[in-house]
Amino acid sequence: MSTYAARPGPGASGEATSHDHPARTSRIVNDFSIQVATVNGSGSQTANNVLMRSIFQMGVPVSGKNMFPSNIAGLPTWFTIRANEKGYIGRKKEVDFLVAMNPETAREDVVNLEPGAAVLFDAPLKLEELRSDLHWYAVPFDKLVAPVCPEAKLRKLVRNMIYPGILAHLLGIDFEQMRKALFKQFGPRKAKAAQLNWGAVLAGKEFAERNLPKTDPLCIEQRDRNQGKIIVDGNSAAALGCVFAGATVLTWYPITPSSSLAEAMIGYLNRLRIDPETGKATYAVVQAEDELAAVGMAIGAGWAGARAMTCTSGPGISLMSEFVGLAYYVEVPVVIIDIQRVGPSTGLPTRTAQGDILKNAVLSHGDTCHPVLFPSSPEECFEFAGLAFDLAEQFQTPVFVNSDLDLGMNNWMSDPFPYPDGPMRRGKVLSAADLDRLGGFARYKDVDGDGVGYRTLPGTKHPSAAWFARGSGHNERAQYSERQDDYVHNVDRLARKFQTMRSYVPKPELRTTPGASIGIINCGSSRYACEESSDQLLTERGLPVDVLRLRAYPFGPEIEAFVDSHERVYVVEQNRDGQLQLLMRMEFTPERIAKLRGVRHYSGLPIDARSVTDAIVKQEGL
Amino acid sequence: MSTPGGTAKKTNRIGLEVMQYRGGKTTLCAGCGHNAITERLVETFWEMGVQPWDVAKVSGIGCSSKTPAYFLGLSHGFNGVHGRAPAIATGALLANHNLIGVVVTGDGDTVSIGLGQFMHMLRRNVPLIYIIENNGVYGLTKGQFSATADVGSKLKTGVVNDMPPIDVCLAGVELGATFVARSFSGDKRQLQAILKAALSHKGLSVIDVISPCTTFNDHEGSTKSYGYMRDHEEALHDIDFVPAYDDISVEYEEGTTREVEMHDGSRLLLRKLARDYDPTVRFAAIELLNRPQKPGEVLTGILYIDNDAPTLIDRLQLGDAPLGTLPVDKVRPSREALERVMEELR
Numbered sequence: 001m002s003t004y005a006a007r008p009g010p011g012a013s014g015e016a017t018s019h020d021h022p023a024r025t026s027r028i029v030n031d032f033s034i035q036v037a038t039v040n041g042s043g044s045q046t047a048n049n050v051l052m053r054s055i056f057q058m059g060v061p062v063s064g065k066n067m068f069p070s071n072i073a074g075l076p077t078w079f080t081i082r083a084n085e086k087g088y089i090g091r092k093k094e095v096d097f098l099v100a101m102n103p104e105t106a107r108e109d110v111v112n113l114e115p116g117a118a119v120l121f122d123a124p125l126k127l128e129e130l131r132s133d134l135h136w137y138a139v140p141f142d143k144l145v146a147p148v149c150p151e152a153k154l155r156k157l158v159r160n161m162i163y164p165g166i167l168a169h170l171l172g173i174d175f176e177q178m179r180k181a182l183f184k185q186f187g188p189r190k191a192k193a194a195q196l197n198w199g200a201v202l203a204g205k206e207f208a209e210r211n212l213p214k215t216d217p218l219c220i221e222q223r224d225r226n227q228g229k230i231i232v233d234g235n236s237a238a239a240l241g242c243v244f245a246g247a248t249v250l251t252w253y254p255i256t257p258s259s260s261l262a263e264a265m266i267g268y269l270n271r272l273r274i275d276p277e278t279g280k281a282t283y284a285v286v287q288a289e290d291e292l293a294a295v296g297m298a299i300g301a302g303w304a305g306a307r308a309m310t311c312t313s314g315p316g317i318s319l320m321s322e323f324v325g326l327a328y329y330v331e332v333p334v335v336i337i338d339i340q341r342v343g344p345s346t347g348l349p350t351r352t353a354q355g356d357i358l359k360n361a362v363l364s365h366g367d368t369c370h371p372v373l374f375p376s377s378p379e380e381c382f383e384f385a386g387l388a389f390d391l392a393e394q395f396q397t398p399v400f401v402n403s404d405l406d407l408g409m410n411n412w413m414s415d416p417f418p419y420p421d422g423p424m425r426r427g428k429v430l431s432a433a434d435l436d437r438l439g440g441f442a443r444y445k446d447v448d449g450d451g452v453g454y455r456t457l458p459g460t461k462h463p464s465a466a467w468f469a470r471g472s473g474h475n476e477r478a479q480y481s482e483r484q485d486d487y488v489h490n491v492d493r494l495a496r497k498f499q500t501m502r503s504y505v506p507k508p509e510l511r512t513t514p515g516a517s518i519g520i521i522n523c524g525s526s527r528y529a530c531e532e533s534s535d536q537l538l539t540e541r542g543l544p545v546d547v548l549r550l551r552a553y554p555f556g557p558e559i560e561a562f563v564d565s566h567e568r569v570y571v572v573e574q575n576r577d578g579q580l581q582l583l584m585r586m587e588f589t590p591e592r593i594a595k596l597r598g599v600r601h602y603s604g605l606p607i608d609a610r611s612v613t614d615a616i617v618k619q620e621g622l
Numbered sequence: 623m624s625t626p627g628g629t630a631k632k633t634n635r636i637g638l639e640v641m642q643y644r645g646g647k648t649t650l651c652a653g654c655g656h657n658a659i660t661e662r663l664v665e666t667f668w669e670m671g672v673q674p675w676d677v678a679k680v681s682g683i684g685c686s687s688k689t690p691a692y693f694l695g696l697s698h699g700f701n702g703v704h705g706r707a708p709a710i711a712t713g714a715l716l717a718n719h720n721l722i723g724v725v726v727t728g729d730g731d732t733v734s735i736g737l738g739q740f741m742h743m744l745r746r747n748v749p750l751i752y753i754i755e756n757n758g759v760y761g762l763t764k765g766q767f768s769a770t771a772d773v774g775s776k777l778k779t780g781v782v783n784d785m786p787p788i789d790v791c792l793a794g795v796e797l798g799a800t801f802v803a804r805s806f807s808g809d810k811r812q813l814q815a816i817l818k819a820a821l822s823h824k825g826l827s828v829i830d831v832i833s834p835c836t837t838f839n840d841h842e843g844s845t846k847s848y849g850y851m852r853d854h855e856e857a858l859h860d861i862d863f864v865p866a867y868d869d870i871s872v873e874y875e876e877g878t879t880r881e882v883e884m885h886d887g888s889r890l891l892l893r894k895l896a897r898d899y900d901p902t903v904r905f906a907a908i909e910l911l912n913r914p915q916k917p918g919e920v921l922t923g924i925l926y927i928d929n930d931a932p933t934l935i936d937r938l939q940l941g942d943a944p945l946g947t948l949p950v951d952k953v954r955p956s957r958e959a960l961e962r963v964m965e966e967l968r
């Protein structure tokens with residue numbers, strides 16, 4: 001369903017002026033996007049969060065996406081808020097309401113709008129001269145801010161709190177909800193700043209009431225869809241997941257977009273993981289000198305028994321490559337959370353991508369393969385973080401969690417996270433008592449037929465506990481060996497271990513539409529665009545489509561069954577070369593490979609449903 | 623401490639024989655200095671009565687880095703990747719700070735590819751013993767110069783090094799190691815005393831041991847050969863180590879000896895030779911290392927000791943039990959704690 005169907009197209013009725021709209025346009029309730037264009041470092045983030053939270057508190061599903069530059073202050077940023085009663089929370093390609101606060105980008109932003117969109121802008125920019133097919137709201141921000149903020153140097157920040165007030169008035173957002181959202185955002189310790197900012201909201205409201213008759217059709221109405229839900233970014237969710245999974249060692253090196261995960265985790269650890277009896281920390285965090293050291297420390301800690309992790313992004317993953325191969329071959333548990341961003345090289349460090357799928361699956365030299373989990377929501381970031389530790393320890397191997405910038409750094413609505421009450425699955429670790437009973441052990445012997453050997457931890461108080469971890473060739477007893485049969489035997493067992501994992505990693509999630517012979521396969525944050533696209537394809541084109549969302553590599557049997565039961569399968573992913581598709585091709589038969597089509601999105605903006613729909617419509621020849 | 627009776631094997635204070643401190647058979651070249659260091663480690667750990675299973679050995683890649691397989695076979699060991707032993711060892715101590723960490727690496731491993739990790743380990747004062755088996759070349763890759771080769775030192779092929787060396791001891795003192803020593807693989811007595819002192823030190827011990835590579839760097843013109851060391855080693859002091867558990871009083875003539883008490887109550891008796899050197903003064907160490915008195919002299923001995931500086935582990939405020947084996951109720955916050963966090967996010 002297109003939001004634009006109800007709007008006049010350009011020149012649809014000859015001379016369309018903005019004042020023609022109100023009478024002819026029916027109201028559009030709880031289904032539109034707002035884009036706020038500002039300059040980074042201007043405090044607009046707080047205003048945007050208040051706006052988003054107000055809509056959330058009104059029970060309308062909402063999402064917020066920050067598109068920011070790799071820069072500290074002074075460059076353009078855009079924040080998109082999407083309200084959607086049906087619960088579509090992926091990025092919406094079209095902007096319905098633009099808040100143009102950045103003189104530098106305002107003209108281009110306006111030119112790119114679809115006809116019928118609304119624009120709230122800083123009056124001196126005189127944007128209304130640009131087009132006649134938009135709804136215009138001119139606001140003299142500087143004049144409004146002066147009386148509410150006597151202190152001149154704060155004005156730049158407080159100024160941005162005026163537009164939420166104006167939008168609340170225009171869109172019908174409940175002011176009481178906005179007040180609550182604002183005070184929550186500032187927290188009790190910044191009550192004075194909150195009061196000052198609230199003054200700005202009210203100034204906006206009063207100005208709008210007096211001077212801005214509503215001409216656009218967009219509005220928010222109270223609903224009840226967000227009961228019990230929380231708002232959280234994926235990185236905080238993953239951090240909490242690690243804290244509640246009993247992670248004990250975090251070693252990391254700062255890199256956007258993963259730093260906020262480590263920083264959130266440090267905050268939660270400080271708060272939740274000090275032993276109340278002794279006042280001592282039950283965790284260790286080291287900010288390493290680089291990612292080689294970060295992953296090396298985590299591997300050393302994993303070897304010595306810790307639930308150890310690091311988090312990073314693509315450039316860091318590249319540096320970790322040698323060490324990850326070591327951990328794979330020595331069989332040491334370690335969790336690596338990759339918040340993917342746009343590469344290669346520095347690429348677009350503040351833009352999102354799914355660019356490390358293939359790399360993480362096979363990272364390092366020689367024959368290596370690693371499990372990769374693909375969370376798609378904050379809940380899964382929380383859950384998979386915990387699961388990653390269980391898998392790493394059960395299979396004594398590095399486990400990747402591939403999140404991305406969109407999921408990790410943006411705020412999402414989410415159900416609250418379920419408390420993990422299961423045991424920590426720590427895998428096959430022999431204690432001194434076990435060794436007494438067994439008399440000894442062979443580190444790399446496949447006793448149970450699952451490819452996973454038994455290990456002991458350094459410090460185990462037993463004369464037969466020791467084994468020598470080495471990246472060089474070794475036999476079942478972990479002794480140095482360059483014998484061909486030892487080598488082959490060992491790497492074949494590693495391959496067997498990887499096969500065992502297929503039934504331990506999270507299964508894919510299937511979303512069916514009756515009558516579908518076309519399928520979409522996707523993973524991670526592509527989920528929202530794919531689900532919405534399948535609805536668009538059905539309602540707009542009458543094309544039923546099933547969606548299979550992969551949640552992990554190695555793939556389970558479901559993926560092949562899905563391909564077998566569909567005529568064509570579109571693999572939708574956020575990279576240029578079709579990395580997920582390539583991974584499938586590595587193990588698919590030629591018949592299955594022949595059914596695969598690619599839909600790739602790699603502009604750095606989160607993937608949107610319209611782009612997916614357009615690509616499938618085109619390839620289907622509809 | 624020997625057991626009475628003719629046939630009984632000699633055991634140490636925890637009842638273990640020296641055999642139990644050995645590892646696999648060395649595969650290094652005959653006469654390689656690294657083998658002698660391995661021997662000293664075996665004797666030292668045995669004589670000090672260290673429980674082998676309390677030790678974690680870590681190394682990088684190189685001939686030197688192979689040696690952890692040749693001593694303390696009852697200890698866990700990790701032969702990692704080239705130059706990254708500091709990271710693995712640091713991580714292992716985070717997981718279990720009760721381990722006695724022993725790292726053995728080479729000059730290529732530490733001073734070239736691993737220099738960054740080495741320096742950051744210094745800066746963190748990670749509590750472990752870090753031994754650099756320094757032969758001035760990359761033994762395992764067949765004899766290229768390393769970054770500790772002296773200016774003018776000559777390879778067998780005739781190539782002369784013209785780049786100044788990096789001094790790991792100087793780096794150690796300047797960047798935060800709290801026990802810094804240099805020795806020679808051929809100086810049995812001194813090396814053993816230094817290793818014992820390092821075992822009783824609470825912070826990071828960096829020990830640079832000149833360890834000739836008989837195959838690639840033991841010829842005329844090399845400054846890391848046995849011959850060169852015989853002619854140029856200049857001991858700072860004679861070292862006697864008196865362990866805390868040996869309640870012995872040692873007599874010495876007033877003014878001849880400096881006594882340094884270690885953190886665990888052990889004592890170091892440093893008998894003066896040509897200089898009166900105080901290893902507890904940081905600037906004295908830096909000056910000493912910067913101003914050789916004779917051309918080409920290789921000063922050996924204990925260059926620096928700081929018993930007070932906090933270690934990485936001190937800074938982390940950990941409890942007594944290792945993090946790695948804390949039970950779930952210590953590492954998973956309560957259901958109520960999660961509920962509170964969820965409420966804040968509503």
Ligand SMILES: Cc1ncc(C[n+]2csc(CCOP(=O)(O)OP(=O)(O)O)c2C)c(N)n1
Pocket residue numbers: 683684685686687704727728729730731732755757759760761762763768
């Ligand atoms: C990443 C990487 N680069 C290069 C090598 C090859 N390599 C193996 S050992 C070594 C040098 C070892 O020299 P040193 O640490 O001085 O040890 P030695 O053999 O002299 O005892 C090199 C360059 C490697 N193993 N890994």
Ligand code: SF4
Pocket residue numbers: 649650651653654655656685686757761762834835836837838
């Ligand atoms: S090559 Fe040199 S360093 Fe390596 S084992 Fe032989 S003598 Fe020792």
Ligand SMILES: [Mg+2]
Pocket residue numbers: 684728729730755756757758759760761768
């Ligand atoms: Mg060397």
